[in-house]
Amino acid sequence: MHEGLRSPNIHTPSNLSEYAAIVQHYPTSTLWAMGSYIMAIPDSYPSRVTNEEIISLAGIEELHRFQRNDRIAEFGAMVTMNEILQTGRTILPKVLVDNIKSLGGMLITDRITVGGALATRGFRSSIAGTLAILDTSCEIKYMKKKRMRSKWMPLSSLFDKNGKIDIDGLFLISRIRILFNNKSYQRFLSSGPFMKDMGEMVSLAFVGNPEQDIVNDARIAITYPNLGFACSRDLDNLISSVRFPLDKAETASLGNAVLEMTENLVPGISPLQRTRTRGMINEIINDLNINALTSPLTNDRKKDYLDWL
Numbered sequence: 001m002h003e004g005l006r007s008p009n010i011h012t013p014s015n016l017s018e019y020a021a022i023v024q025h026y027p028t029s030t031l032w033a034m035g036s037y038i039m040a041i042p043d044s045y046p047s048r049v050t051n052e053e054i055i056s057l058a059g060i061e062e063l064h065r066f067q068r069n070d071r072i073a074e075f076g077a078m079v080t081m082n083e084i085l086q087t088g089r090t091i092l093p094k095v096l097v098d099n100i101k102s103l104g105g106m107l108i109t110d111r112i113t114v115g116g117a118l119a120t121r122g123f124r125s126s127i128a129g130t131l132a133i134l135d136t137s138c139e140i141k142y143m144k145k146k147r148m149r150s151k152w153m154p155l156s157s158l159f160d161k162n163g164k165i166d167i168d169g170l171f172l173i174s175r176i177r178i179l180f181n182n183k184s185y186q187r188f189l190s191s192g193p194f195m196k197d198m199g200e201m202v203s204l205a206f207v208g209n210p211e212q213d214i215v216n217d218a219r220i221a222i223t224y225p226n227l228g229f230a231c232s233r234d235l236d237n238l239i240s241s242v243r244f245p246l247d248k249a250e251t252a253s254l255g256n257a258v259l260e261m262t263e264n265l266v267p268g269i270s271p272l273q274r275t276r277t278r279g280m281i282n283e284i285i286n287d288l289n290i291n292a293l294t295s296p297l298t299n300d301r302k303k304d305y306l307d308w309l
Contacts, residue, residue: 008052014059016141019172020148022055027143027170029053033078033116063115063174071180077115077173081127082106084114093181095205098188099130102203115173118155124163126190126203129221129229131178132156133205139175140167150174156231162266163228183207183217185291187284191276198225202269202276206284210291213243222262222280224273230265244292246285255281 011029013019023029032054057063063078066087073088081100089097103109103126117127118138136155141148155176160166185208192201201224208218218239223229238257246254258281263269269277 008054011053011055012059013055013057014061016060016062016148016174019055019057019060020141020143023143023148023170024146026053026055029055029170031119031170031172032056033058033113034080034111057115057172065175073178073180075114075176075178077119077175078113081109081112081114081117083110085109091180092178093134093183093186093207095181095186095188095207096127096130096134096178098186099126099190099203099205102126102188102190114176118158118176119165119171119173121165123198124223124225124227124229126188126205126223126225128155128159129163129203129223129231130188130205131176132159132229132231133207133219133221134181135179137177138173140171141174142167142169142171152177159228159231161232163223163231181207183219184209185215185288187287189280189283191280200270200272200276201225202273202280204277204280204284208239210244210288210295212295213245213292215240215244215288220258220284222266222277224266224269227268228266230262232261232265235261235265239288245289251282251285251289254285 011022011026013022030052057078060078063076065076066079066083067074068091073092075084081103084092085097085100100109103112114127117125118131132155137152138155138158139150139152140158141150143149158165158167187206188203190201190203203223204220206218206220208215218236220235220239221229221231235258238254238261242250242254255278259274259278262277263274
């Protein structure tokens with residue numbers, strides 16, 4: 001047995017009322033979903049904290065629910081990525097489905113819950129960035145004046161400008177609502193192993209509506225798991241403000257501008273992450289160039305396209 005082992009106190013509520021009662025007595029508790037993040041962190045056990053209080057969310061029935069209508073899908077926080085894939089493969093935005101598939105096989109996706117993917121401090125999964133650009137909303141529960149309160153908020157409001165959680169104290173993401181996105185162009189790209197080397201991994205999620213030479217409603221999120229994610233209206237506007245197709249100089253200029261703003265939003269990315277980011281940005285730009293070239297030409301743009309060719 002490990003010398004000096006400190007055993008945590010485990011609480012196992014079966015509903016949200018029991019959860020609220022536990023939080024009232026132990027307001028500094030740690031919430032435990034499936035543990036997929038801590039499994040990837042070396043030397044995370046045994047705990048360095050004496051008499052740590054842990055609340056297991058696995059038995060809370062309300063957090064396992066799923067429902068949908070014609071416009072949205074609603075998932076409880078304990079629904080796993082695999083369950084989302086099985087129930088929503090044909091109705092959810094393609095960028096989200098591709099993101100979930102990129103995490104690994106069923107052995108991995110069956111241990112990652114949507115709540116855990118969003119609420120883990122010090123780590124940002126690619127799921128957070130993808131859901132942010134899909135205008136997802138979330139319900140959070142928190143204690144105030146000894147009562148459990150709840151409120152709905154845009155998922156993007158959960159994070160600061162660097163993609164890090166911007167809420168103090170103990171809170172629980174209980175449900176998320178995902179809009180059935182109608183964006184005509186959706187791409188998810190990732191580079192680097194998700195479980196083995198989070199410090200060098202990069203992912204990019206992008207959606208938009210290309211119309212001839214412009215991209216309307218462009219939304220982009222670039223995620224660095226160890227640092228945060230870049231997601232802002234200024235970043236979106238960089239892409240929405242240009243006219244495609246771009247020549248080589250214009251492609252390089254837009255790529256540099258997106259990369260510079262990304263590094264300002266998420267400082268500290270490594271040289272390898274920078275190279276991977278640049279490659280992903282260029283891939284998206286090249287796709288949009290091809291889309292513009294294959295779209296029906298208007299008379300006032302035919303000459304510009306011929307000059308570009």
